[in-house]
Amino acid sequence: MVPVLRFILSLALVALAQLVQAAELDDSRLKSLETTEAGRDWEAVGRLDRQGEGFCTGALIAPDLVLTAAHCLFDRTTLQQIDPTTIEFLAGFRNGRASAYRAVKRAVVHPLYIYDGTLSAVRVRNDIALLQLQRPIRNTTVTPFETDARPRRGARVGVVSYAHDRSEAPSLQEVCAVMARQDGVLVMSCDVDFGASGAPVFSFEGDRPRIVSVVSAKARVEGKAVSLGAALAEELTLLEAELTGTHVGSRLPAGVSRVQVGEPRRDDMGAKFISRSR
Template identity: 75%
Template sequence: MMRRVFEAALAAMALCAPLILPAVTWAEPRDSSGLRRLDTIEAGRGWEAVGRLDRWGEGFCTGALIAPDLVLTAAHCLFDRNTHAKIDPTSVEFLAGWRNGRASAYRTVKRAIVHPDYVFDGELSAARVRNDLALLQLDRPIRNTTVLPFETDRRPNKGAEVGVVSYAHDRDNAPSLQEVCGVMSRQSGVLVLSCDVDYGSSGAPVFSFEHDMPRIVSVVSAKARVNGEEVSLGVSLDKELALLRAQVEDAAGVRSMPTGVGRVQVGGPRNNTGAKFIRN
């Protein structure tokens, strides 16, 4: 059975005020599987390219390797939530496959490339979730045969089964896998997911299992509440990731849009979603 109206109140993991999204058709949540801790070598095999992001020895977000020197995460992870200022990316360390006090590889971040349309302290809107994407360029590539970068894929359809690997605040000593959760809705570049996330899960990769190997199809931006049920909100990759990759390749254009590339539209026009936003 399909429901038509949902209200998403964004939690403070990414946004600081409630967000009411317009009426859409969304799929009933699938019976999501429970979390499985990947706290042994055997359980964590194949997931080593998911890592914890640390500052001064403390985990604060999740990221995933998509190239030997590139980590995909959420843009809001790179901003101080109190001052709204961008943090020094060189203070961030990527701990690939972090588990029980050890990582498969340790790398510091050399450069952070945030989506050009992302504004951390701007007007609260669905665009902040839709553009909540960043790439971290590592100081050195990871050339470890056990830490293999993940491929990315197109955004999943409504009703598709996906999974999430993350380091939430109450389980940040090892990654946890939720292998089956569902895509409840796709709206203006934002995915509404039935996946279980919490603080520290920001930037976590959302995987599709349609191919022989898991592929990243989204990044966790926030948790929300829909009709009393907790859900998560994910970013669609599509052209947005290609835009960030282009900026990585253009060292002189890290702070500006690449020549000839306008503001990319994903999932339909962005000028008016019909959303109503409420501030505290």
């Protein structure tokens, strides 16, 4: 849904020493989840379809809530937010069938997120959105994931995602690494591509995988492919409050108002930290 992003991150974001250290870590290869057995634990990850105009990846974090990337709610040509009711969540979709199909009722994006055709620290850090489904998914095979705190640098994480070359079934990369984290942005060695936007990034510490970030973009650092992940923690709490109407004004910086899908947005969110390389 989003063009492949080939960017060079400035050394102010990632020190070369960190990259060298991360390069020495052994990442696992992609594992297809096209069979029922392989995909059994990942049914709450699904494809987000936009009426034939591309797709993203999303993950269920409550019976009626899907976590994804905010830029999945924007038209890359007009730079305008799309009608969220045109999106359908296909839970556990593989080989033409899903465990559950749900239309989206409404959506909220982070109030500091800006979609303007460029990348910045603010845009990546705040690139999260919550979609509320028309009806909760009560299928016993589709269990919502819990979320957890942002992982430390060097932590092992994993990603379950769809992509342009694996659109009919998701794939799992169970081991990749957090190479750096700064200004709320995770730089990871995870393998992502078209369609992986919004894919959940998992921590495997504990008895069940927990979501610690979502994939925002693909990039290159010192010639190495990396993925950039958005922050969660308080930002996710803020979005949940937006959906329920709970007052969380104290969490927002002065002068920043809440913005929901369809409302105008501010466009003065600070300096760019990534430069385009074609």
